[in-house]
Amino acid sequence: MLKNYAVTIAVSSIAAFFLLYFLFAYSGIMLSVESGYQIGEISRWCERISSGYFREPSNALSNIGFILTGIFMVWILSREEVTGQNFFIGFTSISVLYASASIFLGPGSLMMHGTHTVWGQWIDNVSMVAYIIIPWLLNFKILNGWSENQFLAGYFSILISFSVLSWFFGSELGIDFSLFGLSIGLWIISEFLYNFYSSFMRFFSGFVGYAVLWLFGTSPYEVLINLEDFWWTLFFWLPGLIATNKPESYRKYNPWFFAGCFFYILAFTIWLQGNLIINPDSEWCYPDSIIQPHALWHIICALATLSFFFFYRTEKRSITS
Template sequence: MPDADSPGTARSRNRPLIVTALTAVGSVSLLGAALVFGWLGPDVGRGGSFCEAARDAFIKQPANTLSNLGFVVAGLAIAWHVSRRGTGALSASLGTAYAVLVVLLGPGSAAMHASQSALGGRLDVYSMYLLASFVFSYAAARLLALLFAGFAGLFVVVLGVCTIAEFTSADVPVVMTTGNAVFAVLLLAGLVMEVVVRSRGASRLDLRWGLASAAVLVAAFVIWNTGKDGGPLCEPYSLLQPHAVWHVLDAVAAWLLFRFYASSRPGWG
């Protein structure tokens, strides 16, 4: 068995950070290539309702695009924590998966705001669906005492529901689309289930981290809602965009949610 300082142990310990860093570099590079070569398709105004005026430039919405780097930073910070300080209730593999999904929120959302293309819009919402499906499925699996296979199966099913919602055309008050509504419901349901699990004494989660994540999400949603086209915070040509603040706050909320998971004793996940 290798000792704590052996190369094999060091590689194993650093694997979450390496995997997440490679995901960050690869996805951001792929997005850059897609923008340069036009792989995302023409500008159809996707994401144009989030206030920032589209420029006649390589990046249509600079503030709303570049603010997505917050997700990349948050994902890397989570991976560093997994590698150096452990994961609590999460295994290293699930902690790494969560870090990767947080990273992918960045280029996914940036694809839409940089190109305003239809494909960019799909990448944006699917990066959101992946994370929301993880949050919901992980909470449900712990609430129902499912094994890892149950978590994985539930994740696939929930992602399928998100896909149906994405292709269901309907205007939903406040949140705009069916897909946004499903995303919000999954996050809310996941947080509620975590509270139930905690109240049953089935875990030792430090609920303060979860409540902090929820509070930041509420603040982010208020800013998101008031910063859309015609909203009181909307200034189309300002470099300080409410939707950009939404991105940064969401990245903070994702970090806080990880700390919530990592505050618990080790378990199957």
Template structure:
């Protein structure tokens, strides 16, 4: 896609994100924190896990940590718009491997939005169910990106539309299974394992197509993740903590992890035309 095509999509994604932000702002203005009272309070709220002050009278208990999730919404909206554009060009022989599988971009974009809304739900309510949704959405985004990596690593496998749908459904089932798995495995183990798996997937695909892939996007994704983890740790440990500041460490975590995940998506998205197809012609196709 050309710059002239991408820029309008970015603008539309920005408008959609701003619209979502306005809706959130109206909800925060109109509703009060009492709406969350029937729900079980999360352990995170009980131990005051994050630096930001818990405004329990407000609908958004943690405003900065809630609104910052709009970063995920923006990236998700943009990827969904890209997927829609890919679908309209489905007959174009010049599409690369990811562009020929728009449903996979829909999956990734949807998981971005799911995380944006799910994490906002948690930081707005500080409830146990909100925390469960937040973590499942986090795992969902990582799993969707890992599925993109697997799809590109096994580039000799060509999926028809029916098999593409089955692929997406399988990933959705795995994400749903992680809802059940999460309480049994601590996120301190599960999330790093998924991050490592995604990073390995990018590195393997880089080795496969190093002339067409950008190592800088891999490095950017990894670096942003490490910086985000460091800032989140400082926020939890209350280092340089100002509970009433608009700028919160966990809010920065949202922005940096969103950027990191978007870099991972771009690693597979920004590639020469049909590089997998060229390699495939020399190795044979698996239908």
């Protein structure tokens, strides 16, 4: 069975990735320097730009955290049988997708920090979207009664569309639209509906998105006076429109969901300190240190992905879908 070789396949794929990376880096055809910067200068992520195989060594190699946690997920899943009661027990299309997307975060981000190429930045954005759309689409599946095939069709349609459009128009698609940022809101809103489903809550749920936005530093007042920049917040009512079925399952939120949220908020706080575009006078910026704020962001976010993996494994269903 394929699952018997899953860990070997995952490890071999990562080994092949690093082999190809070093071969192309050695040949000199893959490495660049981000526009506006030079070797020896401080990157926008605080680390000094190196002439070696990794332009930002700590920020690049810290992405191994995603790879290790993702392979750990694969190892857990490969030792189980599918129960039919939880999509994250055993090798299901959804559990494999989640573990694969978690692993993909590593090479995706490593390519950006390692190569400083335009396409490296592109694959980094693609990898983040590949992960972050899973949670809210999974909730949409449950709240609207989608089949696994419908879920997968929706997932790959969104991911492929984003990949193509972001290649030509940038990560915000040329319309000031952050799919990654919106997805965080859609995740929490749909999670809210999963727990508090009712006709009234379907309407009210959109306001939860503004609370999430506020948590990350943008108040409802700022949204109101800058509607041309925050037009996309209208999508906060999408989960309410999609949610036509009351979930016939439940999840245990303590400790794993709260742990995942804690790790992500902690990581985001540190991320702000390592972003010289947002915080040019950061007191946490030590360009020549092996410990970089952005590297910590990667490591702690990897712990968040693992926490959410365990969270989804707590779901109990009364029926299969």
